[in-house]
Amino acid sequence: MGLFDRVLGAQRRTEVTLGPAEAFIGITLLAIAADGYIAKEEMQVLVTTLCRLKMFRSYSSDVIASTIDRLMGVIQRQGPEALLSAAVATLPHDLYETTFAITTDVILADGEVSPEEEVLLNELHQLLNIPDELAVQIINVMIIKNRG
Secondary structure, eight states, rough: OOOOHHHHHHTOOOOOOOOHHHHHHHHHHHHHHTOOOOOOHHHHHHHHHHSSSSTTTSSOHHHHHHHHHHHHHHHHOOHHHHHHHHHHHHHGGGGGHHHHHHHHHHHHHTTOOOOOHHHHHHHHHHTTTHHHHHHHHHHHHHHHHOOO
């Protein structure tokens, strides 16, 4: 443990608190960041997808972008696990299936699923208690949607 870890350790490990919208954005952001790289196209897909959702209609793309920047800071400072844990703890239960579907859609938007994205989707499936049958249906529909 270094000197700064001793002094700043508690500050670096502060608890992440999110609102429901931030939790939703955080989970979808983790999906595009899972492979360690966020392509410009992936970010555009994410912002466009979020802007289409009813819960984000009152959000400007600038507000969504600044929320994404803040959440990227959480990932960089505290790691993706901290953001995922906080997001799942905050996300309203009635958004579990929607979050899983949108996250699946964002992951499949580029036509490929990296091993890291697959791990995240499987973890999300478990954390959100999405029934296996429903998860398979969602994945199948998103594969069909993203073929065109």
